[in-house]
Amino acid sequence: MSKVAAVFTPEGQLAKAIEGFQPRDAQLTMAQAIEKSIRKKSTLVVEAETGTGKTFAYLAPVLQAKGKAIISTGTKALQEQLYHRDLPTLRAALAPEKVIALLKGRSNYLCTHRLEQAQLQASQFNSETQTKLVKVKRWSTQTRDGDIGELVVLQDDPQLTALVTSTKDNCLGRECPNYDDCYLVKARDEAKQADVVVVNHHLFFADLAIKDTGFGEIIPESDTVVFDEAHQVPDIASQYFGDSLSSRQLIEIADEVQRLCLTELKDLSQAAQMARILTQVVRDWRLQFPSDPTRGNWRDKRDDAAMTEVCSRVAEKLTLFIDVIKTARGRHKEMDSLIERAEEAYDLWQQLMQTDQTGYSFWFETTVRHIVLHQTPLSVAKRFGNLVKHSDRGWVFTSATLSVNEKFDYFVNRLGLWDAETLVLASPFDFANQAMLCLPRYLPPANQFNRDQHLAELAQQCIEANQGGTFLLFTSHSMLKRVAALLDEKIDRPILVQGEGSKRSILQKFTDAGNAVLLGTSSFWEGVDVRGAALRCVIIDKLPFASPDDPLLNARVEDAKLRGVDAFHTIQLPEAIIALKQGAGRLIRDQRDSGVLLVCDDRLVTRQYGARFIKSLPPMSRTRDLSRAMLFLKDTYNETNATSH
Template sequence: MAQAVARAVARRETLVVEAGTGVGKTFAYLVPALLSGGRALISTATKSLQDQLFLRDLPRLCDALGVPVRMALLKGRGSYLCLHRMNHARVSAELPDRRAVLALARIERWAQQTRSGDFAELDGLDERSPVIPIVSSTRDNCLGSECPEFRACFVVKARREAMEADVVVVNHHLFFADMTLRDTGVAELLPSVDIAIFDEAHQLAEAGVQFLGTNLGTSQLIDFARDLLGLGLAQARGLQDWQALQATLERAARELRLACAGPMREVRGLLKLRWQDRAGRPGFASALAELACAADEVLEALASVVELSPDFKRLQERAQQFGELARLFSAEPAPGEVRWIDLSTHQARLVESPLDIRAAMQEQLQAAPKAWVFTSATLGDDERLSWFTEPAGLDDATVLRVGSPFNYPEHARLYIPRRFPKPSEPDHAQEVAALAARCARALGGRCFVLTTTLRALQTIGDALRQSFEEGGDGIAVLVQGAAPKRLLLQQFQADPRAVLVGSASFWEGIDVPGDDLQCVLIDKLPFPPPSDPLVEARVQRLEQAGRNAFAEYFIAEAAIALKQGGGRLIRTESDRGLLVVCDPRMAGMNYGRRLRAALPPMGQLAEEAEAMAWLRQLAEQRDEA
């Protein structure tokens, strides 16, 4: 893999590499990039992976190779402290409760000593803390060079360091946000680098679709209303009725969310709703009209105070943008775009987006010549890796598939119960829980159950808890949502006499090496939900082109997700374990062969007795060791 990356760098070509677990792909792309002497941009999927690259992998390699390299880490604005907004927060009465006041005091103490202003430095500060949006900036509320704290600004400093560095670490969201907004510093950076590397590239297309589109979120409106009130009272008290204006905006945001939710009383997790299911309702059109009126009212009020401070000029621009977005979503979508509504517990987001990142990526590839490298453990289930290369517009790229060095035939087993309820049958989730309980008893915990829906997550979690309580097994049940993800994983590794039940976010990026995790159960084949608006639009496009959407889209997506979920099991050369897919279709249907082939070459077990014997054998070997 390292040689293929070195060739791509030397020839300024595009390379796509699928590298199985244990290949060491991070070092395989970093070594040739560092030795080439060229400037490199490295993009990964999450902020925590960015930190790992920047704080651990890059420094170790630079020392080992003896190359003096200037490195920089660049994140989105929301990751950095905004000194202007922090100074304003103390007097603006925006803090929701006493805990937020204490968090602000802690941030103010830290602000005296930090060099980077990156919130990741603050141990124990939850990234979901309500204080962070109050003391960080967004593209909407940043004052730019008119800000009184511009010279000390952490975002400006991070961008300046990135422009001077040899290696810059960013994330996919930042890369695409910049493509559309030219706001994060990547746009100036990209033409000047010789190598662009995308790790965890399987997440690239989803990140792109989110950011290349246009969106209007009710939480953006609430933030705007809060800023309007705070700044109005602090800098122009008595000149306008700021409280009434805030109330008007918040009412418009609430009405829009209610119109999006429709008859749904309670929303858990994130739902994607079809645009046509909501847009035709009278309440929806009037909510957008009300929002446009509220934005106009705010614009009128701000016109009288705009000369007082650059803050008001920025507020005016934001109000104008909300009015334009409300009118855009009231009209028909642009051709070739798909619209949907993201609905969560606290907000609704209207989205209009392209179906894939093809056009955007081709535009980048045709710009200044450089080497492009895309890599992940899962990028497709065919030789061309077309699941990834086609929607990313990389049809002409060189493709390399590097298998895992782990001994799967010896160390891992796959069990698909044939005599098992189908996922559509009412007792399916209960039977998954019963089988998971039998596996956990054989191992003494050490199991993951990965579910495809949040409903199954709760049902299985409750059933497991009841089963272990009745049996007096002393096995804990950890369920996603009960605590932050990192804390749940820490609990699982601290006391492996546990079963962890997780949904989407636990299918990938989770690393539990060694004996702590020896069995992974997947509740059913992870086909994309056919009612998802993006899925519907992609299927429609394939069918219009005379292609088989089930084979080319649904099975390909399921194969990728299975590889990701199953990949949690074997993380080191000595790991051993059992993968259970509780869906008889994988054994009985003709497409099952393709899905089984997508997994690493594990030994296959036909009966539950064999599966339990294998787990008992693993437990004995562990106890002997």
């Protein structure tokens, strides 16, 4: 028996350490495969469906192996769960001598220097911001690690968060007067000394792409890298191997120059004036885009006459701004840093205006106040694949949703993992008895104008039949808003809508209520773990094909066509199947869970490709009769209650 196999036996360390631990065949299979991958320093891709126990399956061999390991997750919630709950439990049982560390991106740590600067400017802020700053200051005297996740006051206030945290652009590094007490530096030092470091995908790729410093010193020293929630890796890797520039970055540079001119370099009135002009022209640039948040093709937008004119003005004012502040070079460390940031921003601006470069997608995304330009490579397979292939370490990629019809071609091709071993592990849940998939009849087509009314009526029937909680997952914000407004008039249960609070607070309210209705888009399709009666029905409005306006998708589709490849079957369909699997995975999270999944898109039965979607979903019982699904909801609820009593 192998070392890791002994851990998972009924008499093993886990059974002794964890009350109620039950060995699972799939979990053991996964742990042994990872043990082998670490030993051979090879690459393994594992789809481990919900319920297989994949977290313990990779933690056990990682803790038993020699050398340093990095575990990268897709969400902060899982990152914290691993570090605060799962890893301490397994470390105590298997390797008490091992040191573990949690490392987040710099924006998660309080910057005491920027807090001091914000306090100096407090009179310029409104009373609410001033009150919050006092709370942050009070907390700063008590915190051990400076993790702002502890601060409720910052959770829904990105502007205040930006005032008291640093970016790689505005960080002064070793020149900072508070460097010796820097929480980020301390966290990185702890990570360098640790045996197991828990990070997230964004941090991993930010440093891999040499966009930051610190953690990049840890990656080369690692013997094992595990990516959990690995289905997110291709898109995140693409972002970090590209370039971007936002209006927020330009305005922050201008704001900080104004602050210095008001406090320490008071003779630089011309610099302050140019900073105000730059801020105004950047805001004028934002006005060229729709007011609602959107994404689009920057190549197309760039050619618009009005856009060309305002972009020329931004370039002109940014050049003048740089010329003015350069006259203060050498007078103040922060001004020197701002000059360097402004020059780098100008170079990036020029690069992002050259949209005739091939091999990249040029796209934009907007928030209510800001605009971000992106230049993203169409493929990272060669670059990332070579990194994996030529590194002397074991690599593990795992998620509940990596395959399409039990094949990994789409995932491995995007990351260049052509030599990887693959493994599919089915869930131990009894889906046929625990869950029902309903494809309702008589729904209007996905693009019909009054579809929101039909969805609201169907949702109302489900909610009234369901004594537990209900998720409504949408592919667009506009449909979500319309259905939410309709349901608000008809439903007397708590209705929670994405955007009306942080994701964490919304989920907490949903779970506490026990019978609430939650309406969400993409961020609620994954990373949500609600068990029991609090979630017994998941309604998906339509198949989650990426929007035809998605610039990244369009660029990849166009590239596929040029290569003579069927873009729909090789790109659009696999992405939609994986996304639907993620949404469906919200329903059954436990062996005692039961419920109904409704997919309100008749393309599942009218189009040939619909069979590929259904085949990729868990083996639930199926019906097209909504009344039968409602009866299943009532019966399973009664059975669960009878069992619990």
